[in-house]
Amino acid sequence: MTNNPGCHFSSCIGGNLAVTKMLDLEVIPGRSLGSDQWEFILGMTFGQVVNILRRQCRLIKDIHVIYCDQQPLSMDMVLNLTQDGTKLIFDSVSQRLKVIEIYNLSKVKLKYCGKHFNSPQVQPTIEKINSSFGATRPAVYDATQQLFTVNFRGLAFLFPIPADAKFEPNVHGLGSIPLPNKNAAHVNKIYIYGGTGLSDLRVPTIPNSCFCGNVFTEKAEAIIKNDLPMGMTFHLLADNASQGRSPEAKRQPFVRQILFGDSVQDVISALGAPHKTFYKSEDKMKIHSKSFSVDKQQTSDYFYNYFTLGVDILLDANTHQVKKFILHGNFPGHYNFNIYHRCNFEIPLPNVAPVMYDPEAGVLNLSLNTCSKWDTLSPYLVKSSQKPVVLNRSSHMNTTNPFGSTFCYGVRNMIVEAMPNHHVASVTIYDPSCLSVEGIDSP
Secondary structure (H helix, E strand, O other): OOOOHHHEEEEEEOOOOOOOOOEEEEEEOOOEEEOOOOEEEOOOEHHHHHHHHHHOOOOOOOEEEEEEOOOOOOOOEEEEEHHHOEEEEEOOOOOEEEEEEEOOHHHEEEEEOOEEEEOOOOOOEHHHHHHHHOOOOOOEEEOOOOEEEEEEOOEEEEEEOOOOOOOOOOOOOHHHOOOOOHHHOEOOEEEEEOOOOHHHOOOOOOOHHHOOOOOEEEEEEEEEEOOEEEEEEEEEEEEOOOOOOOHHHHEEEEEEEEEOOOEHHHHHHHHOOOOEEEEOOOOOOHHHOOOOOOOOOOOOOEEEEEOOOOEEEEEOOOOOEEEEEEEEOOOOOOOOOOOOOOOOEEEEEOOOOOOEEEOOOEEEOEEEEOOOEHHHHHHHHOOOOOOOEEEOOOOOOOOOOOOOOEEEEEEOOEEEEEOOOOEEEEEEEEOHHHOOOOOOOOO
């Protein structure tokens, strides 16, 4: 479960390091780790976990965020709870919790079915794990690391074996590990995961308990007309408590479409009420428009912010119709990271080389999606002479931006915001009829 530490950037969230009460947590195999007031559930989104940590800032401190700065999709994101000896490991693409690793058992109390198997008074020995969790499959021995791994469904224990211990590696269960003193071998690490084993990890779906009335985006596809994106199709997922008891029955997938020119009522009917409404006080991109004017507007356009969808929708102040979509990639290292959930968007780019052919699907056009890298797409979308607009975000309270500038390129009726590592931070799609007054013109 380790990655190359040289490729990771680490920052800290939470309060100052101080002596706090040891966490007393319940382990639920294949599901969660938590207390009576909160729990980290496999499948939770990164933002939901961070919100728990913020609310528990008096108990959980000195948290490090670890990710790969140059290749953020190639390695897992990690929240390292250094004071509690626990790592929360997130899939880098879906940004959902896939593994909980407890790597220092001396810093946390652990219990199963209400009974402690690890605490200052109870040592997590082979005998204790055997009595707490019962029989399981044969242990797996790693001779290079001199570790035994004992797997239950959704749960794994790692036992270090002394170098001078003599035994046969093919053992059958905890009780058959041939050590002279089984109370001398303590659990080194614990993994909570979804799947049948550490070699068969899968990213769980969002748990029903994490919906809390929210709707999440599974996929957002651009609607193309005359080679231009003219709206979005949203594949959404909501909680349907009225359905059956199985988790699958309680998840309700549905599809909604929103086009340029749709009314505010159409938007609310399709996506529900926004999490927030933001009124534009100024448009810093307007200076790049050919029709730029210093005349002060009497009314303000307004955004509907859908944070769990990873989407902003701009509505005209006068007509109250849709005129812009902003799709957020939510990459670590971006100024807006963790404000939005990742929007898994797909924007086909017809009539753009290279065109690929698949024997089953037929002609495959180039597309711009959440995982695209701008240095790969830009040769086909912008002229080599085209210079980007440099965007340096800052707040009114803090004018510094530790993540640096991003670069905005005009492509058809879109603005692509690229990060220094070439990943796409956001895509803004304009109503083509508004291009003359809304910012960067198409090349």
